[in-house]
Amino acid sequence: MAKRSARFTCQNCGSVTTRWAGRCDACGEWNTIVEESDGGVGAGPRTIGLAGRKGRVFPLVGLAGEAKEAPRIVSGMTELDRVTGGGFVRGSAVLIGGDPGIGKSTLLIQAAARLALNGQRVVYVSGEEAVGQVRLRAERLGLAGAPVSLAAETSVEDILATLQAGPTPGLVVIDSIQTLWTETAESAPGTVTQVRASAQALIRYAKATGVAVVLVGHVTKDGQIAGPRVVEHMVDAVLYFEGDGADRFRVLRAVKNRFGPTDEIGVFEMTGSGLSEVANPSELFLGERDGKSPGAAVFAGMEGSRPLLVEIQALVAPTSLGTPRRAVVGWDGNRLSMVLAVLDAHCGVRLASHDVYLNVAGGLRIQEPAADLAVAAALVSSLSGVALPRNSVYFGEVSLSGSIRPVARSDQRLKEAERLGFTGGIVPLANLGEAAGGALSGAVSGVEALADLVARVAAGSAGLEAPARNPGISGRPAPKPAVAFDRDRRPAGNRAIEGAPGRLAGGPT
Ligand code: TYD
Ligand code: MG
Secondary structure (H helix, E strand, C coil): CCCCCCEEEECCCCCEECCCCCECCCCCCECCEEEECCCCCCCCCCCCCCCCCCCCCCCCCCCCCCCCCCCEECCCCHHHHHHHCCCEECCCEEEEEECCCCCHHHHHHHHHHHHHHCCCCEEEEECCCCHHHHHHHHHHCCCCCCCCEEEECCEHHHHHHHHHHCCCCCEEEEECHHHCECCCCCCCCCCHHHHHHHHHHHHHHHHHHCCEEEEEEEECCCCCECCCHHHHHHCCEEEEEECCCCCCEEEEEEEEECCCCCCCEEEEEEECCEEEECCCHHHHHCCCCCCCCCCEEEEEEEECCEEEEEEEEEEEEECCCCCCCEEEECCCHHHHHHHHHHHHHHHCCCCCCEEEEEEEHHHCCCCCHHHHHHHHHHHHHHHHCCCCCCCEEECCEECCCCEEECCCCHHHHHHHHHHCCCCEEEEEHHHHHHHCCCCCHHHEEEECEHHHHHHHHHHCCCCCCCCCCCHHHHCCCCCCCCCCCCCCCCCCCCHHHHHHHHHHHHCCC
């Protein structure tokens, strides 16, 4: 008989090694490697008993053929259904991740109650809270009357036995996967092996019975679903519930979905009586806007199929340190470095001796490159001390050459801006044609290079009718910027912009 080999698994990332080490080579964490038995789930078939078994022949089929649309359980919470792609798919497993206290349990008890009131059989298994605690929350939310089947249990075998004993439910919620343990794995609860084995058992149950299973998973500080990153590969959909703990807005985002799009977001607001859906997030994110101070630009973005207007705030201040600070909240730091480099190289806006702080209002996280132009506008506005026109929106992708690339769905972005009372905007020149039909068409101007935007912001005419288009490109002299380059009126500390006029007038070098 073959010698039974030892197996060591990192409890942080799940990588397997043949010998123990103090530090995991794969993820670099210390003291996370633990010896586990070879018989654990995921270790491959046990040799005993299977050695002599011959494989079964199964038929292979073509791509064309009958395929049914996945049957879905619609929760009735529009924002949740949008993110799942139209409801929970029967027989699928969904992982909902998020920081502790962000509202995962609240969201799921609300969805469970909705479904139960609509006649679905819903089982809610809490491994973290006692039945009394869950009841108390349901009462606070005014959902105590909903016929949800509730239990506080952590043994996977007991949970599956209970589920199989009663009538088949439509939806099962497990809160949370980290608290479960199964007898098929030997390690302690909470370890990668346990989490993986428990998830596998529940996913197998979902596939076999057609029940939709929702697993809750906690996320660590660095944004990884703690321990069970392995679970991400096993489930059909991974949704993140995120938001600034101090802020009341919460965003549900799909990062993986086998049955729907992954760019949709659902927006919720945490209130005294639970999570309420936000159907018009733009209004919310633009809520308390101060249009007079420099450094704020409204970005007309898209989140999935929905346009979303958010304010981008920048603060540029002379640094007192050797290395200037760059702090970003809600956007990609590398993207900011790129915009700063393009501003420096092609527009003469030097920020090497300035601290730069960038913030996306409302705790939202933006991933679109289309935000480049709005970020640049906010940066130049803050640096020059010239407030951008209150009623203008910005979008466009900045390329390394300093030109502005067109973005998708500009008509929808402008329509949303118009709906919210905006009267102008700066968009990529190539998108201007699409704007022609809209109501904003007359007030929207196109830019072809980032230098054009800088000249306009500095001239205080960004977003309003700007007659000289592309001064740098066409070789025509740029209109003399009124405020930012005027030594007397320029706010202190804005020397960095000095190089701009010459550069603009001379065209790109
Ligand atoms: P919870 O759903 O328990 O978070 P998670 O399951 O993700 O750990 O949410 C807890 C937080 O939500 C808690 O800080 C209080 C807040 N909350 C409200 O503000 N209003 C409410 O009606 C409820 C139920 C919770
Ligand atoms: Mg919870």
